[in-house]
Amino acid sequence: MHITVLPQRKQFELTGRRRAADVLRELGFLPGTAMVIRGDELVPEGSMLEADDVIEVRSVISGGGQS
Amino acid sequence: MKCTRCKSPAEVELRQHNAGFCRACFIFYFQRQVERAIAKEHMFSPDEAVLVAVSGGKDSLALWDVLIALGYQTTGLHLSLGIGTYSDQSTTKTVAFAEARGLPLITVPLADEGLAVPEIAGLTRRPACSACGTLKRHYFDQLAIDRGFPVLATGHNLDDEAARLLGNVLHWQMEHLARQRPVLQPTHERFVRKVKPLFRCSEYESAVYAFFRGIDYIVDECPNAAGATQLLYKDVLNRLEAASPGSKLTFVQEFLHKAHPALTPTAIEAPQTCQGCGMPSYGALCGFCRLVRETATRRERRQAAERA
Numbered sequence: 214m215h216i217t218v219l220p221q222r223k224q225f226e227l228t229g230r231r232r233a234a235d236v237l238r239e240l241g242f243l244p245g246t247a248m249v250i251r252g253d254e255l256v257p258e259g260s261m262l263e264a265d266d267v268i269e270v271r272s273v274i275s276g277g278g279q280s
Numbered sequence: 281m282k283c284t285r286c287k288s289p290a291e292v293e294l295r296q297h298n299a300g301f302c303r304a305c306f307i308f309y310f311q312r313q314v315e316r317a318i319a320k321e322h323m324f325s326p327d328e329a330v331l332v333a334v335s336g337g338k339d340s341l342a343l344w345d346v347l348i349a350l351g352y353q354t355t356g357l358h359l360s361l362g363i364g365t366y367s368d369q370s371t372t373k374t375v376a377f378a379e380a381r382g383l384p385l386i387t388v389p390l391a392d393e394g395l396a397v398p399e400i401a402g403l404t405r406r407p408a409c410s411a412c413g414t415l416k417r418h419y420f421d422q423l424a425i426d427r428g429f430p431v432l433a434t435g436h437n438l439d440d441e442a443a444r445l446l447g448n449v450l451h452w453q454m455e456h457l458a459r460q461r462p463v464l465q466p467t468h469e470r471f472v473r474k475v476k477p478l479f480r481c482s483e484y485e486s487a488v489y490a491f492f493r494g495i496d497y498i499v500d501e502c503p504n505a506a507g508a509t510q511l512l513y514k515d516v517l518n519r520l521e522a523a524s525p526g527s528k529l530t531f532v533q534e535f536l537h538k539a540h541p542a543l544t545p546t547a548i549e550a551p552q553t554c555q556g557c558g559m560p561s562y563g564a565l566c567g568f569c570r571l572v573r574e575t576a577t578r579r580e581r582r583q584a585a586e587r588a
Binding site: 219220243244245246248250254255257258259260271272273274275276 | 281290291292293295296300303337338339439440443482483484486487488491492499500501502505508510511514515518519521522
């Protein structure tokens, strides 16, 4: 599967089908810190991703100063 | 996994609530969470005009979207911080959001005031996030009172509040702890009420809401945020959350219910009036006026050195 990680715009290729949670773990994301997006749908962390899927992993963490 | 509410296939799983939702039910759930927070904490009423601080990020645009959906009267306030293409894109997305929905928006380009964050940070050698926070607080406070808004809403979420609480506890910042509330009542005639309607919504939830609603927010991170202490605290809290879902919500809620009432009577110091701008201040000059004066002095020195 082809993965684009945002906001860094890094590209990854993974072989085989696997759970979204496992993909996040392999990419170094803790649960609940990134959305797994396939097309226009959000993939729950417990759902399977197929080997030929094109996926966007979008970090949800933002930070800096407190306003 | 099935949607907790309608039993159709779930598109999002919320481990802290042991729940899952389809898209429509999640949008309903998120808006209800915000509506309940506004009502329970007495943040504002439907007849009050709300000034919403919008950065172009997921939280502030999600908040503005929810407030519109709930029928509140809102005006957006956007500070263009002068942080290169990051600020340009943030402003573009904020303006596009407002125009697409016909919403009133006040935009303040700080570079036009000679106050672009990178230049101030470079001249004064202060951390960019510190200078940025000082500028934001001043303009939010001043524009809210000058334009006649009784309330200012910001998009601070549960993760922001948990990280701030952790930082305040690690350093036992008693005055900061006393001021850490989802509603901050004015303590000076030139302050307005400040509210955080997303304080019980996680960063993940607000990102999912923005995605489901098709909100085009800025995904890029502020270039100055790399290495920020707040991100370290968020990482620690997310590790706790992974091992024990619900930890962040419990940390913040139990602080507000159990610890905060013991702090309030003694720790809040009423502000004076700044001799420079007339806004509230904890000294003769407020932090904004000190920053502006220091910037002007250093800019003059640099220009004199360049001429010599």
